[in-house]
Amino acid sequence: MYKNSVNAIILSVALVVCAFLFSNAFQNRNKSSDTISVTGLGKTDFISDLIVWSGSFSRKSTTLKEAYASLDADREKIKKYFSGKGIAAKDVVFSAVDFNKNFETTYNENGTIRQNLFTGFTLSQRVTIQSKEVNKIEELSRQSSELINSGIEFYSNAPEYYYTKLAELKVQMIAEATKDASTRAQSIADNANADLGKLKKSDMGVFQIIAQNSSEDYSYGGSFNTNSKNKTATITVKLVYQVE
Template structure:
């Protein structure tokens, strides 16, 4: 066997291994550097939220109310007759207050039986007769005042009940467009205040998405993920938010 040949192989093996190892390190470093550079390029943006808010006054109102009678089974006929009289009284009352017929909607009579489980089977059946009254109007203040003063109906023997009024703003679609533009300006201003403090500049807009419209009580921060519409107050705040991403230069 040629011993000198084996010795020659053993001395060359470490050199070959070192050369391969060094080349691998260089390639790995190059790949890492490129990946890091690419990641910096892909992440060279800033996302901010902008908002705009404006106070508005409701221009329409919905008033839900109703009247009722409770009668025994044998008195149903007279009960329905009394409901007809009550309806005439309610209609006249609203008309005299200046509410137009086109703004008034009175439902048909709904009848429901009352059940008393602590009474015997011989107890006469008792029924509730109900009608709902819906008033929709653009005269917000007039309807608000009328709803607060229904004593005239009570004085005439009508068993009348009223619910909370609901106030709406009809120009929400138009307002949303102008608020969106203001919200975008706010988002850009926020981006500049963040970026320019670090010596960079805000570049072109990359993406933008609009959040749900929030109709809130004045000064409220009770926003919801899917939007909200507070109907309890005449005065409202309408708020729009946008999420914008800008390129950083």
């Protein structure tokens, strides 16, 4: 009988402890769930302050020496042309020369190759301008057909636009997004007759840059538009507050 009494006492204590632990866990669960989760937005329009424009030119000849001589002559014409447009020499960079051997392939009636006849060389070179004079280089890219009219086989690429103060802009936008999220959280708490407690968690969303007034899609990994001079940047910040 003594043994049964001891077992009964132990069981009673165990039940009390389990009840206490369950009650405490339940209270903590409810406490942890009393939170407000909000997302704030930081958004700003800006104009690019750096432009990168590039193009390429090429020459063909039956001999490598003649092809190099022709390409050198074109390079000097391009330098002179840019200088005449007020472009600083330090902003103009020429790449190394690429060359390819050209062959003309003939085939037999059954489709097999009869012979590869060497026809000469093609030499090409790329020129890139990087400048903060965005409007000037932008206009120059539109006038590049003048180089073609001068006898140069010049192929122009679309300009790329960048912003050199992007790091500072991002910091400002994070602050704006955080303030926006905090204001939203306070508004929710006020309307729910609750007090906003401590900040429990914060997460920063993806930084996006798209063209202004465009239907350009946002990317999961972040967009970075370089095709437009006028851009819109956005970033989100998610905050989780305790509610008291």
